[in-house]
Amino acid sequence: MASTDTRTDDLAGLEAGLDALDAVQVRRTPVREILVGKVLPPLLAVVLVVVAWQLLVTAQVTEEYKLPPPSAVWDSAVDMWLQGTLLEVVWTSVSRGLLGFMMAVALGTPLGLLVARVKFVRSAIGPILSGLQSLPSVAWVAPAVIWLGLNDRMMYAVILLGAVPSIANGLVSGVDQVPPLVIRAGRTLGATGLRGTWHIVLPAALPGYLAGLKQGWAFSWRSLMAAEIIASSPDLGLGLGQLLENGRNNFDMPGIFLSILLILFVGIAIDLLIFSPLERWVLRSRGLLVRS
Amino acid sequence: MATTTLTKAEDRATVEHAARLSHVSKSFAGPTGQQLVLDDITLDVAPGEFVTLLGASGCGKSTLLNLVAGLDRPTSGSIETPGGRPALMFQEHALFPWLTAGKNIELALRLRGVPKQERRPEAERLLELVRLGGSFGKRVHELSGGMRQRVAMARALAQDSRLLLMDEPFAALDAITRDVLHDELTRIWRETNASVLFVTHNVREAVRLAQRVVLLSSRPGRIAREWSVDIEHPRRIEDTAVAELSVEITEQLRGEIRRHGQH
Numbered sequence: 110m111a112s113t114d115t116r117t118d119d120l121a122g123l124e125a126g127l128d129a130l131d132a133v134q135v136r137r138t139p140v141r142e143i144l145v146g147k148v149l150p151p152l153l154a155v156v157l158v159v160v161a162w163q164l165l166v167t168a169q170v171t172e173e174y175k176l177p178p179p180s181a182v183w184d185s186a187v188d189m190w191l192q193g194t195l196l197e198v199v200w201t202s203v204s205r206g207l208l209g210f211m212m213a214v215a216l217g218t219p220l221g222l223l224v225a226r227v228k229f230v231r232s233a234i235g236p237i238l239s240g241l242q243s244l245p246s247v248a249w250v251a252p253a254v255i256w257l258g259l260n261d262r263m264m265y266a267v268i269l270l271g272a273v274p275s276i277a278n279g280l281v282s283g284v285d286q287v288p289p290l291v292i293r294a295g296r297t298l299g300a301t302g303l304r305g306t307w308h309i310v311l312p313a314a315l316p317g318y319l320a321g322l323k324q325g326w327a328f329s330w331r332s333l334m335a336a337e338i339i340a341s342s343p344d345l346g347l348g349l350g351q352l353l354e355n356g357r358n359n360f361d362m363p364g365i366f367l368s369i370l371l372i373l374f375v376g377i378a379i380d381l382l383i384f385s386p387l388e389r390w391v392l393r394s395r396g397l398l399v400r401s
Numbered sequence: 402m403a404t405t406t407l408t409k410a411e412d413r414a415t416v417e418h419a420a421r422l423s424h425v426s427k428s429f430a431g432p433t434g435q436q437l438v439l440d441d442i443t444l445d446v447a448p449g450e451f452v453t454l455l456g457a458s459g460c461g462k463s464t465l466l467n468l469v470a471g472l473d474r475p476t477s478g479s480i481e482t483p484g485g486r487p488a489l490m491f492q493e494h495a496l497f498p499w500l501t502a503g504k505n506i507e508l509a510l511r512l513r514g515v516p517k518q519e520r521r522p523e524a525e526r527l528l529e530l531v532r533l534g535g536s537f538g539k540r541v542h543e544l545s546g547g548m549r550q551r552v553a554m555a556r557a558l559a560q561d562s563r564l565l566l567m568d569e570p571f572a573a574l575d576a577i578t579r580d581v582l583h584d585e586l587t588r589i590w591r592e593t594n595a596s597v598l599f600v601t602h603n604v605r606e607a608v609r610l611a612q613r614v615v616l617l618s619s620r621p622g623r624i625a626r627e628w629s630v631d632i633e634h635p636r637r638i639e640d641t642a643v644a645e646l647s648v649e650i651t652e653q654l655r656g657e658i659r660r661h662g663q664h
Binding site: 298394 | 470472486487488489491493495496497498499500508509511512513532533540541542543544545546547548556560577578581584585588
């Protein structure tokens with residue numbers, strides 16, 4: 110008996126040694142490294158663009174009403190801020206965009222799941238769904254206005270038509286990329302049918318789904334801007350798209366530049382604040398984020 | 402009443418086999434019509450028995466395990482697994498990367514219907530069993546290959562099945578780790594009293610682990626021969642008895658393979 114005990118102890122010790130030797134070290138990146146590697150380069154790029162812009166203005170390559178200096182755009186931003194309308198305008202669009210996006214998620218997710226899991230549905234509407242992605246959402250503005258009138262419902266309709274295909278397609282490709290072994294492992298554990306979908310397929314497809322959400326947001330935002338620029342009406346409230354359109358009507362180039370920059374800024378900010386951290390967290394927790 | 406007593410008597414403990422395969426055949430649609438992969442396999446695994454299925458490529462080992470696991474149906478013949486759905490371990494760990502080691506096991510418990518408050522302590526116990534106590538919160542990618550296979554083993558054991566099916570589970574590991582895991586598997590098998598059906602193409606591995614080695618021929622897979630292994634545990638891969646039997650089985654296996662070279 111004593112010999113068996115020693116053997117067991119031996120084995121435990123041996124195993125502990127192997128585990129220690131083979132264990133994978135996970136390193137966290139220090140804040141300084143993130144600042145130097147990730148934050149500094151894009152800031153530098155922005156500064157360079159502004160400098161180049163200012164140089165073009167100074168060199169008087171064209172009339173100033175066509176190319177206003179950065180300072181004029183800045184002034185018009187400050188003006189709006191002092192009037193208290195800047196945040197209001199941004200919020201009008203952002204709240205519309207986010208609400209529309211959430212509706213698109215609520216519709217696109219079950220649709221994507223249906224296309225991914227039901228063969229007949231996939232062959233029936235899969236190609237149409239992919240095709241819809243390449244259709245510019247501006248195309249929907251005209252019919253939406255005629256069907257629904259100049260109101261928020263029309264805006265949401267345009268957002269949905271732009272974003273739902275992206276979100277559904279993202280989920281479909283996420284599901285398609287789930288390794289068959291993962292599905293088999295789930296089935297041997299008893300995860301079949303709806304339980305398999307909930308416990309195995311959906312979490313396994315999450316990276317692809319998130320990529321779809323990210324694209325879905327980009328499409329939501331673009332579609333909304335298209336709708337706001339084309340369909341303006343006093344009842345709609347002033348959003349970023351209308352701000353741009355007003356700038357055009359008043360021949361206010363700094364205002365146009367400001368609108369474009371704000372639209373760009375919101376798109377980047379939402380991606381940077383919501384989607385990128387979410388995506389990185391999902392990938393890192395699965396060990397899919399390779400650091401170079 | 403009599404029938405009720407009969408079914409009651411067929412309780413897991415009193416059933417005389419953990420798996421019974423009778424005249425199991427399987428064919429798949431291939432490029433040249435139906436291709437017979439398994440031909441008339443009849444095999445019993447007794448409760449608590451450790452059986453290895455040995456064979457070269459194309460003997461349908463993995464197909465056979467899929468059939469026993471219920472992931473696929475035989476073309477003809479029948480398969481009984483009275484202990485319920487068998488647990489299955491793969492060559493790749495097949496752990497779910499979005500869950501921690503412990504949560505992987507908890508999911509298996511949940512799918513088995515274990516109540517919520519019992520899952521955590523049971524998962525800890527199973528990790529303890531494979532000597533990974535304290536690794537509950539580890540992510541799959543933070544574990545080494547050997548540790549992943551041990552978590553996979555713990556997850557398979559979480560199914561509380563009387564039959565554990567293993568599809569070359571250690572083939573992708575380095576030799577030292579594999580040797581250690583052989584010891585672990587033997588220990589766990591003896592502690593849990595489960596039946597094991599272990600598929601491999603490694604003769605020494607088969608002899609080192611099993612009470613019975615079943616040799617399959619290839620294309621189609623048929624049972625060619627059986628050996629019972631009466632070597633005392635603990636065994637080592639270098640033991641003379643293990644080596645001698647391995648040589649004998651290897652000879653036979655080579656003979657089976659050679660037949661395919663002669664047309």
